[in-house]
Amino acid sequence: MRAAALLLAGGLLIGGLPGSLATSSAKPPASTTAKRPTPKPTAPRPTGPLNIYAHARAGMFSPAVKGALTRVYVPNGKDNTVSVIDPHTFKVLWTFKVDKEPQHVVPSHDLKRLWVASDQGRQSLTPIDPATSRPGQAVPTLDPYNLYFTPDGRHAVVVAENEQKLDFVDPHTIKPQFSLKVPCKGINHMDFSPSGQSVLAACEFSGDLLHIDFAGRKVMGSLHIGGMPQDVKLSPDGQVYYVADMMANGVYLIDASGPVPKKLGFIATGKGAHGLYPSRDATRLFISNRGEGSVSVLDFATRKLIAKWKIPGGGSPDMGSVSPDGKQLWLSGRYSDVVYVFDTRSGKVLKIIKVGKGPHGLTYFPQPGRYSLGHTDNYR
Template sequence: MRLKTSLLAACALFGVGHAQAQQSTAPTVAGQAPATAQPAATTVQTIPGMPPVVDPANIYSEASGPDKMSPAVAGQLNRVYVPNLRGNSVSVIDPSTFKVVDTFPVGRSPQHVVPSWDLKTLWTTNNSEERTDGSLTPIDPMTGKPGKAVPVDDPYNMYFTPDGQNAIVVAEAHHRLDFRDPHTMALKGSVEAPRCAGINHAAFSADGRYALFTCEFGRYLAKVDTVNRQLLGMLKLSKGGMPQDVLAAPDGHKFYVADMHADGVFIIDGDQFKETGFIPTGLGTHGLYPSRDAKLLYVANRGSHMIHGPRHSKGSVAVVDFATDKVLKTWPIPGGGSPDMGNVSADGSMLWLSGRFDDEVYAINTQTGAVKKIRVGYEPHGLTVWPQPGRYSIGHTGIMH
């Protein structure tokens, strides 16, 4: 399915065209400063073509609530799309009724439902068991129905460079990032990361010049130059050993990395590429999501250290204050559960998470922590809530800027 909104039109819509800074291409070594450190400034000098950062203190400012909805999502259905990894299907939930209203087949082993940069398509990443015959199934958010799958090598996850010019397919089994045309998915180039076993989740710097990727089976982080398509360095975490999701702090320089074996979140200085702290959050720390006002970090703790965990584990959600890096409260899943991946509703009132090993979805009230459970297919994974506020998506389950 080919998207018809051009990058030129998108850039005109967002007012892109301000001065850009020079990009340093010198590799960095873990723990050392990059060749050109970003100076303190009241504006962020982004990569060419990237929409401007409106608030340098909060890269999520343009995704803060329903009043920030893009014209691009007008008329799209209000739905939660849930990829069922072992069910080879997507369950569709109406969030107003908490009911499953549709289920349709996709490719084998669907991992995530990923909103496109221009907000026009939702892509289901099907990385199959062989990891060589995967596909991307497009979903039309106007109808909630799937289109014809596009063959793509091993798409475990997918991101978009903040300028909208590239889709980055995370080919996990191949230790590789494939830069593709964001509409046709034609291959443009790749970045090899041979030491990044289980490369899977990513977050971008405020200026879009680099991204940090987690190496799930290697205890490492990889830093990637997203402009020149180069591996800049590798950083080994001090403990744990199974880094999962990664999220940029509101300033876009500090990063949070969930580690399922460390039972908490590492704090990383992205510019210096060094570890600076750790926050214990709960058993099996996995997914990370900002609140709509970007004051809180929701941390999904899966309740187990196992890749294929048991049902009814001691899963929970920790609520962390971005300003202090302190856990304010913890919401246990009643009766046990396995909260994994998801996102918050457009108004921020509900946190939606897949219950990975319990074949259910959790709708969690962000004021009270009360949980509704909804039965879905077998082994739900990276669900997305759609539509969401924001000018563009950088991928995953809908990280909006």
């Protein structure tokens, strides 16, 4: 989220990177895999009302990720690079150049590639082949701050934050399909309803929440909460959206049952509440408090905080992913130029890894789940 600094002071080639862009200190291995055929999108089956994350438990990998290297991808927004980390050794393996200000690394709906969203300068989406961790040719795309996918896999949704719109594109070729203008400023993060037909989206610059009907291509309702709303995450039972607000220093509870968003409550978590990540067993929600260097832990069943983990010496935990086995939480340190690795059982910081400047939307891949809905850790 760029404005947060004001608060705190045709076909697609998945191949090698052009030599003029390479800055790696260690050369990645050459790909030995054949080009994968593009699968036909299919609508997912409902997972039921009890746990929308039921298909993303530890070990529940899709056959689509067979052959993918286990890696953590860190977009460094201030030096226009992506760091590639081996999570077993905690070592940065190599770093490669992308277009200006990469914001997030996003797994595709079919889990066959990842996309690096760069929304400044040339503006583009750069694909990464997870079988090699190597980037391909960037695709010019207007203002891609973030990227999501409809549950049926028919559309990728480019979140054009500065343009105040959502651009629906082909999820494989990124060719434009249609656009939806939104009546707010700074649309950035969202999550899907249990049915997948609509989303609750946060608009950080105007302090609004929008309930958007993707099927009907219209905004059904809005709620002005003020502040600076950030990440959005649906509860496992599909009843409540949690919305982190960096200015309010906590999370709002928003009713997920109706067309118009309704505020049910607010929970203070810590200064600069920002990223939201469910535990692998969907019993807890991890909330990064970027302004105070901590992570708050919420119990989904009681909707109460049960722990707070503090980074020794402080820090700026931002976006990231839970590890596939659920034992670790990986978060970028936005203003600290590092990555934090937390033990999700004890809350201890296991490792602090030096990366590039301004790390943001970190992704740990592969992950359990049948498909990706986008952002950095949103699987069903």
